[in-house]
Amino acid sequence: MIIKCPYCGPRDVIEFTYQGDATRTRPEPGSADQEAWNRYVFDRTNPSGAHREFWLHGGGCRQHLLVTRDMTTHAISSVAFARDAVKSATGERK
Amino acid sequence: MAEIQSPLGKAYVPGDHGNAAGGVGVTIRERRNLSIIQVTAWSDTIPAVLTAIGSATGLVLQNKAGLGRVAGEKSVFGFAPGRYFIVGATPELELRLRSVIAPDLATIIDLTHGRTVIRVSGPRAEWVLSKLFAIDFSEHAFPIAYGRATLHHDIHTNIQRIDDETFDLYVFRTFARSFWQTLGHAAEEVGYRVE
């Protein structure tokens, strides 16, 4: 599998570390909602098809990436810097 | 100041090695007595840091992935967003950079004692390096003066292309002797010279 890093270009998967499902939402730090924490920590949808996930390009530019990958074919449809994707999702100013 | 010892030690054997019939496919040598400084800009200070690096070294970079410049012993290159190696024979290079880059612009780390620089040169350089690193070494994919951060056998290396057939490899000092031997094995097939 080859991931096309937005900074480094196409690199072999051996340079990357999987950092988990990017679709889950973390409860507020002060939340005592056990169900919400349980979902956040344990529940995964395991879809057959496109999936948003975090990868770390530790063997290159060391940036955290947001990758959309097809779980069946491993075809990657988009790669972005995670910080930009999170900022645009939360509306945070750059 | 104490003289820096090469970590290559007895593994550094000048002369011709490997396949003599192949001629000298690559020449390898250690670049010594360099200052190696890493500068990391904050996300909103990259243009200002590039200007400051330019005023300290005379090498001005645009903000573009992997871009670098080389002038004699001096070189600069990017290998991650806002992150640069600045290299030169000047012992005061770090002080010179600190005089123009305050902490609100970037962080500065002196890697002089942490990296060993190996120069690989010759008509078979791309071929030999392709055995060690899973990146495209052809000149259209890896232009002159550009930098890369990648791995050999899970160990980090920074690479800068110096000219059409010359590359500088920045490897961890503690792994330098092992890497030097691996590089020799990879180059045996084409014949290599140690200078």
Ligand SMILES: [Zn+2]
């Ligand atoms: Zn990268």
